[in-house]
Amino acid sequence: MDVRPLVAGNWKMNGLETSLAELTSLGKKLKDHPFDMADVMICPPATLIARAHDMLAGTAIALGGQDCHTAESGAHTGDISAEMLADAGADAVIVGHSERRADHGETDALIAEKAAAAHRAGLTAIICVGETEKERRDGITLAIVGEQLEGSLPDGVDGDNTVIAYEPVWAIGTGLTPTIEDVEEVHRFIRGHLTEKLGNKGESVRILYGGSVKPSNAAELLAVPEVNGALVGGASLKADDFYGILATYGKNS
């Protein structure tokens, strides 16, 4: 099944008010060169979502958060609920990024609860999976990704409310990428898992590749079968680089 690609930028813990100039610049590029080949999203730090939402009104750029709590509200100092992200103007939220799995000990079960919270708030959950360098070396990549999918997907997943991002941990921010064959193998495996679990609904869930995607390698990576877009870290911080990745899909003017 042909699914509309999504290119999402994850700013991680980067971005002050001055960084919003990059969003203005990206919005202008997309306005000057109307682009309808893929959905475009930026996930800035939570502090910037509301301002970004105001700035991006009328543009094709959607917004996402980078994490959410499982609860709607309550005594959880420092946390942000999916409802709060939606209230600030987000359309989606990343859950289970490997940096959260590593830095905060997040488990598959917690990530499934966070994804369910995203759905409850009307947000698309972008659920991240991916193996470490050692796991790849040990030849257990598919087993690890399968286990993460099994544990991290809540009930009720479909192509409208969920996106899967395959991000090999060792490829994040390192400049390293898997071979095209390895990317294809994992994406086909994820698609198989989704269709086995969800039937036809599993066909429409977008599967993004993430890990050192940049303008110079995007064309090759995004052309791989079952790669339905990218989750971009470092290269999403600059409008020119991010637009260079988007332009891989072509522009209509």
Ligand SMILES: O=C[C@H](O)COP(=O)(O)O
């Ligand atoms: O969420 C994005 C990824 O972790 C990829 O980051 P990167 O493009 O800087 O490697």
